[in-house]
Amino acid sequence: MTTPDAYDxxxxxxxxxxxxxxxxxxxxxxxxxxVVGTALPxxxxxxxxxxxxxxWLVTAYLLTSSVSVPLYGRFxxxxxxxxxxxxxxxxFLAGSLACGLSDSMAVLIASRALQGLGAGALxxxxxxxxxxxxxxxxxxGLIRMQTVLATMMVLGMVGGPIIGGLLADHADWRWAxxxxxxxxxxxSAVLARFLPDHxxxxxxxxxxxxxxxxxxxxxxxxxxxxxxxxxxxxxxxSPSWTDPTVAGCLIGGLALLALLLPVERRAAVPVLPMxxxxxxxxxxxxxxxFFFQAAALPVGVFLPLYFQYVRGHSATASGLLLLxxxxxxxxxxxxxATAVLRSGHAKPALLAGAGLLTLGTAAxxxxxxxxxxAWTCVWLMIAGLGTGPAMGGITIAxxxxxxxxxxxxxxxxxxxxxxxxxxxxLACGQSLMSYHATPTAAIGSTIAWSGTIAGxxxxxxxxxxxxxxxxxxxxxxxxxxxxxxxxTTNESAA
Numbered sequence: 001m002t003t004p005d006a007y008d009x010x011x012x013x014x015x016x017x018x019x020x021x022x023x024x025x026x027x028x029x030x031x032x033x034x035v036v037g038t039a040l041p042x043x044x045x046x047x048x049x050x051x052x053x054x055x056w057l058v059t060a061y062l063l064t065s066s067v068s069v070p071l072y073g074r075f076x077x078x079x080x081x082x083x084x085x086x087x088x089x090x091x092f093l094a095g096s097l098a099c100g101l102s103d104s105m106a107v108l109i110a111s112r113a114l115q116g117l118g119a120g121a122l123x124x125x126x127x128x129x130x131x132x133x134x135x136x137x138x139x140x141g142l143i144r145m146q147t148v149l150a151t152m153m154v155l156g157m158v159g160g161p162i163i164g165g166l167l168a169d170h171a172d173w174r175w176a177x178x179x180x181x182x183x184x185x186x187x188s189a190v191l192a193r194f195l196p197d198h199x200x201x202x203x204x205x206x207x208x209x210x211x212x213x214x215x216x217x218x219x220x221x222x223x224x225x226x227x228x229x230x231x232x233x234x235x236x237x238s239p240s241w242t243d244p245t246v247a248g249c250l251i252g253g254l255a256l257l258a259l260l261l262p263v264e265r266r267a268a269v270p271v272l273p274m275x276x277x278x279x280x281x282x283x284x285x286x287x288x289x290f291f292f293q294a295a296a297l298p299v300g301v302f303l304p305l306y307f308q309y310v311r312g313h314s315a316t317a318s319g320l321l322l323l324x325x326x327x328x329x330x331x332x333x334x335x336x337a338t339a340v341l342r343s344g345h346a347k348p349a350l351l352a353g354a355g356l357l358t359l360g361t362a363a364x365x366x367x368x369x370x371x372x373x374a375w376t377c378v379w380l381m382i383a384g385l386g387t388g389p390a391m392g393g394i395t396i397a398x399x400x401x402x403x404x405x406x407x408x409x410x411x412x413x414x415x416x417x418x419x420x421x422x423x424x425x426l427a428c429g430q431s432l433m434s435y436h437a438t439p440t441a442a443i444g445s446t447i448a449w450s451g452t453i454a455g456x457x458x459x460x461x462x463x464x465x466x467x468x469x470x471x472x473x474x475x476x477x478x479x480x481x482x483x484x485x486x487x488t489t490n491e492s493a494a
Contacts, residue, residue: 006196007132014194015133021187021195022126025089027152028180029122032096032115033061035176042173047104059228060109061116066419067220068120071213073128073412074271077405080199081125081132086191088121093184099177115177128411131399132198151330209267215260216271223253224420230427238430273409281401282410284465285394286417288350288458292390293418294425295357295454299364299383299447300325302429303376306443310369321373324380325387332356332388337396340470346397347467350389354459357386361451367444383451390418390458400470425450 010018036043036057043057068088076084095115102108226249230239239246264270277283300322307318336349360383367376395414402410432446 006198007135010133010194010196017190018194019130019133021190022129023148023152024183024187025085025122026126028092028183029065029119029126030152032119032177032180033065036061036112043108044105046173047102047108056109057105057112059225060113061119062228062419062423063221063224064113064116065119066116066224066416067217068117069124069416069419070216070272070409070412072121072124073408073410073415074273076125076128076408078269080197081129081408082191082195082197085121085125085129085195086188088118088125089184089188089191090118091115092118092122093181093188094118096177096180096184100174124412124415125408127395127415128399128408129195131407131411207268209264209269209271212260212263212267212271215256215263219253219256219260220416220420221253222249222256224423226250226253227420227423227427231423231430238434241431273406276402276406276410276413279401281465281468282398282413284461285398285401286413287461288354288465289390289394289414290417290421290424291454291458291461292354292357292387292394293421294428295361295451295458296383296387296390297422297425298429298450299361299380301426302433302443302446303380306367310443321376322380324377325384328381328384328386329388329391330384332385333392334388335385336389336393340393340396344470345467346393346400346470347462347465350393350397350462351459353386353389353393354455354462355386356382358452358455358459360384360386361455362448364444364451365448367447368441386455396470397465397468401468421454425454 072084072088092115095111095113095118098111099108099115102111226246229243229249230241230246241247241250260272261274264272264274303322304318307313307321313321332353336353339349340346360379360381363375363379363382395411398410398414399407429446429450432449433442435442
């Protein structure tokens with residue numbers, strides 16, 4: 001007797017309630033990654049510290065949220081997603097409360113690390129659960145959810161600095177963390193009440209891969225710390241790649257990750273299944289996501305500097321001038337999800353995205369102090385349209401190129417490589433900025449070189465993937481007919 005799918009049995013009202021709760025979780029995770037940037041001067045002014053603490057206040061959240069992503073993804077495949085998501089949300093809210101109550105920089109950094117430890121579950125498991133709630137049999141719903149999820153992510157990335165600055169100037173920076181509590185508690189109540197406790201049919205047998213967990217966490221922590229230090233600008237310049245701290249962290253992190261490979265091959269229940277990387281398409285999608293993010297992130301980080309320091313716009317106006325990029329990202333994600341889920345082929349849409357991203361960023365080679373705002377809007381729109389496929393299209397392709405039992409692990413791997421790609425892109429961008437004397441030349445050239453090279457590498461990675469077949473409404477309608485055609489024909493022949 002076949003056990004009914006717990007997700008398929010949900011009513012429409014409960015499915016929508018769970019979906020909004022998951023979207024709220026994703027929004028909080030993205031928002032808190034950027035919310036402290038504009039509030040940092042006010043935070044230091046009130047609780048003490050100096051500029052050297054800035055990087056650690058941001059890096060603490062980045063480290064714990066990134067390192068925990070593959071662990072949440074893997075364990076959700078092994079033991080189910082509901083309890084892990086609720087546990088991660090609880091840790092995130094506890095960290096948010098502690099951040100708001102912090103009275104010293106050391107306590108605030110530790111609280112940010114705790115907050116990031118929970119945030120790793122929100123976005124990763126949120127995306128995996130949306131795929132569980134809206135499988136390919138619910139194509140229209142999945143298209144809408146991918147679009148809304150991408151919109152929430154964009155709003156979180158861009159809204160963080162705006163909200164942080166407004167609260168620091170007109171209220172209290174602590175509200176940037178306390179605002180998480182009502183949203184998070186409401187999401188927690190909905191998920192605890194309605195989300196089914198769906199677990200794998202067979203429990204894993206074998207010892208927990210503690211050695212693999214330790215090596216993965218330590219390796220990623222060192223590598224991300226090195227990239228964060230390289231991308232941090234102090235007194236107008238960033239450290240070089242050969243700086244002992246930067247080089248030591250990067251080499252140490254890569255060495256530990258290299259040691260992880262033989263450990264995972266011998267583990268009974270590996271935290272990072274090596275069999276996934278034997279799939280050429282999965283590996284190609286991870287590489288493409290890395291380079292997509294490395295190309296796109298410098299645009300949103302460095303271009304506001306051009307608007308403020310070269311064109312003389314305010315911080316608020318420079319944020320509004322990035323709207324074409326955000327509109328393009330949302331529209332590109334929507335078009336990609338629609339094309340992929342209706343045609344059943346992801347490769348053409350992803351290749352088009354990589355081409356548009358390369359074209360849009362290469363246009364910034366011509367950026368100067370007299371460039372008309374209309375041209376920067378067009379370039380941003382093209383770059384946004386090219387970035388959109390990386391947000392939803394790569395996730396859809398990744399989730400469909402592996403067995404369903406590994407979907408959480410695959411989703412987490414995709415999210416992690418994008419985060420590392422963004423950190424790598426910013427670190428490389430800071431290096432390129434230091435080679436130019438004038439801000440205009442530095443910003444335009446940095447965006448163009450980073451985007452063009454990384455965009456072409458993303459294009460090359462996608463050319464290596466197989467054009468996997470994704471179920472479409474037409475193919476599912478034909479399946480019953482195909483199954484009944486043979487008996488009918490045989491009966492006629494008889």
